[in-house]
Amino acid sequence: MGSQAKDPNELTVLVTGFGPFREGYPINPSWEIAKGLPEHLPPLRAKDPSSRQATDLPPVRILVHPEPIHVGYKAVRGVVPTFWDGSLGHKIDFAIHIGMAGPQPVYKVERRGHRTGYKSPDVDGEKLIDEEDGRHGEDWIWHGLPDEIETDLDLENVLERWQGHSSKDMDLRVSEDAGHFLCDFIYYSSLATLLKEDRPRNVAFFHVPANASDKYITQGRDLAINLIRAIAESQTARKTTWWGCGNHIAAVMDAVPVADRCTCEPKVEREGKQYPPMAKQPA
Incomplete structure (x- = not known):
């Protein structure tokens, strides 16, 4: 039997997670969630109430980065361009970077990343010296870019769809502050890469609780799948159709x-x- 031809309408979402975060978090829930995702977005169950209002979707391939992202500024700056230059063997339609927040059982999608303000050292003890690099003019990698870059995703629409696909007792939010650490840094790095190339900034950052128990990993994975579905639906619904022609x-x-x-x-x-x-x- 030959392999099935790829659907030309197939969407590909890249998902990343972070590696260990200092001694306190040898297991990072963001990577545990990411690495357990299925290779394709599963279909909605017919009995799922949200399936009656769902947007018809093409197949969605879930491409998990082959390894966790090291919680270091140099590592992130080096790897982010490979997300978008074809190095992973697929054209990426949108990406979700997952990272760990505080202990509260809250799940957040971040709206923007920040260029500066990174005062804390990474897991290697290194600090970001971009404020100094910024004085070097055009040699700085982020020269001429805005202090904040927002995603092009319609997060209000995404949130509504995400909540519709998820359990009603889940606290799901859009956040305006990604934290000025590695989560914020990888987000801005992705957004900046796309902005510099004049490409749609179809990328989101998903903050999950700092809890690596089986319950929270399973819960986070389900919510990640729902978020992927919500973004895919939102993006598909925004594409051009016609009315009364x-x-x-x-x-x-x-x-x-x-x-x-x-x-x-x-x-x-x-x-x-x-x-x-x-x-x-x-x-």
């Missing part, structure tokens, strides 16, 4: 690249070509 569908849609069209089913056929179905409301 009738026989003029082709005139409207032919100018839109296939990659930017809604992937919803069933397709509408006009003159031998297939187009997304009519939107339920004007997009």
